[in-house]
Amino acid sequence: xxxxxxxxxxxxxxxxxxxxxxxxxxxxxxxxxxxxxxxxxxxxxxxxxxxxxxxxxxxxxxxxxxxxxxxxxxxxxxxxxxxxxxxxxxxxxxxxxxxxxxxxxxxxxxxxxxxxxxxxxxxxxxxxxxxxxxxxxxxxxxxxxxxxxxxxxxxxxxxxxxxxxxxxxxxxxxxxxxxxxxxxxxxxxxxxxxxxxxxxxxxxxxxxxxxxxxxxxxxxxxxxxxxxxxxxxxxxxxxxxxxxxxxxxxxxxxxxxxxxxxxxxxxxxxxxxxxxxxxxxxxxxxxxxxxxxxxxxxxxxxxxxxxxxxxxxxxxxxxxxxxxxxxxxxxxxxxxxxxxxxxxxxxxxxxxxxxxxxxxxxxxxxxxxxxxxxxxxxxx
Amino acid sequence: xxxxxxxxxxxxxxxxxxxxxxxxxxxxxxxxxxxxxxxxxxxxxxxxxxxxxxxxxxxxxxxxxxxxxxxxxxxxxxxxxxxxxxxxxxxxxxxxxxxxxxxxxxxxxxxxxxxxxxxxxxxxxxxxxxxxxxxxxxxxxxxxxxxxxxxxxxxxxxxxxxxxxxxxxxxxxxxxxxxxxxxxxxxxxxxxxxxxxxxxxxxxxxxxxxxxxxxxxxxxxxxxxxxxxxxxxxxxxxxxxxxxxxxxxxxxxxxxxxxxxxxxxxxxxxxxxxxxxxxxxxxxxxxxxxx
Numbered sequence: 001x002x003x004x005x006x007x008x009x010x011x012x013x014x015x016x017x018x019x020x021x022x023x024x025x026x027x028x029x030x031x032x033x034x035x036x037x038x039x040x041x042x043x044x045x046x047x048x049x050x051x052x053x054x055x056x057x058x059x060x061x062x063x064x065x066x067x068x069x070x071x072x073x074x075x076x077x078x079x080x081x082x083x084x085x086x087x088x089x090x091x092x093x094x095x096x097x098x099x100x101x102x103x104x105x106x107x108x109x110x111x112x113x114x115x116x117x118x119x120x121x122x123x124x125x126x127x128x129x130x131x132x133x134x135x136x137x138x139x140x141x142x143x144x145x146x147x148x149x150x151x152x153x154x155x156x157x158x159x160x161x162x163x164x165x166x167x168x169x170x171x172x173x174x175x176x177x178x179x180x181x182x183x184x185x186x187x188x189x190x191x192x193x194x195x196x197x198x199x200x201x202x203x204x205x206x207x208x209x210x211x212x213x214x215x216x217x218x219x220x221x222x223x224x225x226x227x228x229x230x231x232x233x234x235x236x237x238x239x240x241x242x243x244x245x246x247x248x249x250x251x252x253x254x255x256x257x258x259x260x261x262x263x264x265x266x267x268x269x270x271x272x273x274x275x276x277x278x279x280x281x282x283x284x285x286x287x288x289x290x291x292x293x294x295x296x297x298x299x300x301x302x303x304x305x306x307x308x309x310x311x312x313x314x315x316x317x318x319x320x321x322x323x324x325x326x327x328x329x330x331x332x333x334x335x336x337x338x339x340x341x342x343x344x345x346x347x348x349x350x351x352x353x354x355x356x357x358x359x360x361x362x363x364x365x366x367x368x369x370x371x372x373x374x375x376x377x378x379x380x
Numbered sequence: 381x382x383x384x385x386x387x388x389x390x391x392x393x394x395x396x397x398x399x400x401x402x403x404x405x406x407x408x409x410x411x412x413x414x415x416x417x418x419x420x421x422x423x424x425x426x427x428x429x430x431x432x433x434x435x436x437x438x439x440x441x442x443x444x445x446x447x448x449x450x451x452x453x454x455x456x457x458x459x460x461x462x463x464x465x466x467x468x469x470x471x472x473x474x475x476x477x478x479x480x481x482x483x484x485x486x487x488x489x490x491x492x493x494x495x496x497x498x499x500x501x502x503x504x505x506x507x508x509x510x511x512x513x514x515x516x517x518x519x520x521x522x523x524x525x526x527x528x529x530x531x532x533x534x535x536x537x538x539x540x541x542x543x544x545x546x547x548x549x550x551x552x553x554x555x556x557x558x559x560x561x562x563x564x565x566x567x568x569x570x571x572x573x574x575x576x577x578x579x580x581x582x583x584x585x586x587x588x589x590x591x592x593x594x595x596x597x598x599x600x601x602x603x604x605x606x607x608x609x610x611x612x613x614x615x616x617x618x619x620x621x622x623x624x625x626x627x628x629x630x631x632x633x634x635x636x637x638x639x640x641x642x643x644x645x646x647x648x649x650x651x652x653x654x655x656x657x658x659x660x661x662x663x664x665x666x667x668x669x670x671x
Binding site for chain 1: 403404407455456479480481482483484485486487489490491517518519521522532533534535536537538539540543544547560562563564565567587589590592593594597613615616617618619620623624625626627628629630634655656657658
């Protein structure tokens with residue numbers, strides 16, 4: 001789960017990371033009052049879960065409260081990189097003398113934590129690593145041991161920071177590690193961390209993504225409940241307990257597993273575009289597949305539904321009844337093709353056929369998809 | 381021959397009294413798995429499908445000699461259960477549980493590697509040595525005994541490929557799910573090394589998918605050390621950037637985790653990479669003909 005900058009900023013501040021004074025506003029007058037309270041100049045920042053906001057015009061300075069209101073009026077409800085802006089953050093403007101990058105993330109291969117410090121702030125760390133590797137210091141630490149303050153200091157020295165600066169930045173890096181650990185983060189990042197002309201250090205951005213699987217132990221976190229990254233159909237998928245990813249095509253896919261669903265997308269992609277990814281997981285029941293059919297059929301512009309079901313431990317004979325019940329109640333005007341193999345396959349085929357589903361049973365998905373392609377050629 | 385599991389392996393089932401644990405224990409026993417004990421704290425003394433249940437792993441190991449364990453425990457309990465199991469001397473653990481916190485998985489990986497314990501998962505479909513034994517949720521009827529090693533991130537795609545191998549007259553020495561999370565307990569390279577050393581395996585099939593860098597790293601191992609031929613299929617070339625595709629680890633982030641990067645790396649290492657899963661059996665057969 002990705003946090004908004006203002007949410008991450010709050011958590012960073014709670015853990016002792018210096019964050020500039022800010023107020024969140026969801027209307028232009030609120031933005032003006034925020035600017036009055038903070039004192040100009042301020043920066044008005046669109047709160048959207050995407051990088052590159054600055055280039056997209058989502059980050060602008062205001063010299064007066066009126067200007068902050070005008071900027072907020074332009075930005076609020078506008079779209080930054082395809083995402084609607086519902087809030088802006090009004091932030092005290094810092095005069096920056098030098099910028100740094102601080103990040104903590106995970107190396108999936110080694111299972112270690114990667115701590116990164118760069119003397120090039122405000123740019124993507126991937127670019128710095130590619131173009132100026134000498135400006136990047138990184139270290140893998142075991143999550144059991146953690147990153148100690150002395151280790152953070154070693155990293156700061158390795159980055160050739162001197163005396164006071166080295167100590168200050170090491171302290172913030174260490175705190176960022178603690179935030180990463182405390183909140184089960186997949187990534188915690190400050191880009192940039194600024195030294196101001198007055199000699200203060202301030203996190204001018206705050207990025208935090210929390211591992212969804214860990215949310216059961218972070219229920220005290222009050223985060224904005226809405227997920228702007230999910231479409232209405234994707235949210236519906238979550239409600240019924242399946243993973244539905246909406247795509248831009250015309251063939252709906254239903255599969256009994258994630259890997260098989262991706263492979264089915266690949267195969268259908270030879271001639272058509274998948275309308276969605278859908279994985280049922282291991283909990284197939286009559287009710288679930290009824291709901292699944294209802295969900296995938298809501299997508300506009302469908303030409304067919306292709307179900308790819310391998311019956312192992314999943315009671316697909318139960319699920320088949322749900323598919324058929326939905327189709328009886330909502331007779332489709334497009335082909336519904338199902339490939340089903342495995343436990344009780346004869347029973348599954350019979351239920352589906354009687355309910356008007358076209359059943360295919362090839363050992364390879366490709367062959368069954370070829371049947372679907374032929375059907376679509378016929379109906380054209 | 382096989383890797384990590386055979387008909388003699390004494391298997392423990394953790395979370396055996398839960399709905400899934402109970403059902404899976406029945407399937408595993410029917411398949412021939414030598415299940416010697418189960419553990420559910422507070423349920424010691426019960427029997428599930430004729431298997432004695434203990435309160436703790438230490439008691440189960442003392443009472444039954446269990447040497448491998450399969451987990452059907454809830455995600456929040458996996459970390460403590462893994463420590464307990466490792467401390468009790470079990471040296472092979474299969475974590476079927478999905479949605480284990482990534483930080484917990486990292487802690488478990490550290491703890492296990494310090495003590496020489498091998499784990500599969502999290503989100504592993506399990507491991508099956510066809511005709512002998514299985515730990516996990518893989519359906520026995522989709523696998524045949526034979527000489528092809530199969531390593532898969534996903535469960536269902538392993539079934540698909542093994543059905544196709546069987547239709548072409550080829551079975552598996554062992555097939556396993558390495559897990560589909562951002563952090564896997566055992567790397568693809570390490571699993572390849574097991575198959576390379578197994579006299580019962582002639583070729584290895586990798587069924588990968590978008591996300592992470594396991595395949596890229598394994599390509600280096602294959603180029604430098606692997607002696608047996610490898611065939612691979614990588615699922616998800618039409619996956620959009622930034623979307624998790626069912627599996628926690630199946631996500632393309634920027635240039636990382638794309639099928640293109642994985643396929644390029646594997647092909648450079650001499651791996652025969654197929655465009656579609658059904659072609660895996662054809663390529664395996666072709667290579668067998670050349671040997």
